[in-house]
Amino acid sequence: MIDRKAILEAVEEHRKDKVPLEHYRSLLGQHDPQEMAAGSSCPYDEAEKSFDVVLMGKHYFVSYPKGIITMEDGTECQDMHMMTLILRYLENAKPMEPTGANIAYRDISGGNHYFKTFEGRCLKRLAFSFGHNPGGFKKAMAAVGAELVKGGDLAYRFRFIGNRYVTAILWLADEEFPPEAQVLFDENVLTAFDAEDLAVVGDVFISELKAYTK
Template sequence: MSEFVMNKNQEPLERRADELREDLFQRDVNQLAELTGTSLRKEEGDNVFEFHYWGKPVVFSSNDFLARDLGSQQPLPPIHQAMILYYFHSSKGSPAIGNWISFSELSDGQFYNSAFQGYTAQKLTQYFQMDYDKFETRNEDQCGVRVDFGDGAFRHQILPQIAILVVYWKGDEEFPPSYKILFEDIADYHLPTDGCAILGSMLVGKLLAE
């Protein structure tokens, strides 16, 4: 599993971000925009990608490949820079969106699945238990869109081609409730499995934050 998921030391992350950034300087900006599903605004001496990240507008200049908040123009924190760089670096042509799949169905996901479930599904279950109203309110607070799946589910659009589904199945006298994080089956075309794990962990953190 990625060394970045639960690691507070940002140096390895920043080093990897620099490597990805150097690669992007060699890429064609028009192709990048097409593969990532972002808008490309051409300015004098610059090309600026525009897209939403966690529901907020972001700009990403080809002059430095730093992601900035559209309103404040302040650079995003290192972990978010890395996720966006991974997305631009990894995105390739993908088929139409099809089905929701579990983390274990991602490339190499089976190998890391136990750890991923430990800091996503298990945390959600321990926190929400049978308080489904609270679960739904938290998802709505994070701009999740209700989807007809399981006993209740919310779709979160993280990047233009990356969405995450948070779903629950109600418990009863015999079985406890179950919560799970799912990904669209095109995720492998746009992020490495490490990146999907980090985004899943981030989403759980947002849902559990008091």
């Protein structure tokens, strides 16, 4: 039997996701492409009218001024959360090199307000996605060129987007304790993302890491 309620709910969710995407597409042309390239560390090709955005080791090409995003194989990206995040990054990022100094989510303005969301969408999801699968965690991190760093049982620093870096720290599950995780951000994220954005960053990078384990 067709679950019409589920179909309607899925359509409504798709519509809600599409509204902010179209909003940020409409704003893209109001920004100077060279300034966006400088702020985001994403090269702009004047001839192609396109930005080359590297996110989790993959190239996404963003047309200017329409904001249509295509992937490496030439197909159009369908992930609305990812596309919205990419557009917000291009439009909001200000020039700042990575410092190597990390900050926690609670240290960010608004972080306390959104922490429960971040904890569920990022910390717990990361912990339970990889806390029983260290081999998968290592494989995924190798795929994105991550650097092994000190912290927890396993910790890696990787480039999330442009020149903004994330550190994922994992404490593996054992007979007594469930897995735990922490996520830290290079402090230059403050010139690109707000607390609400960074909750989505967690969603996106964990999904990408899980895809690399398949």
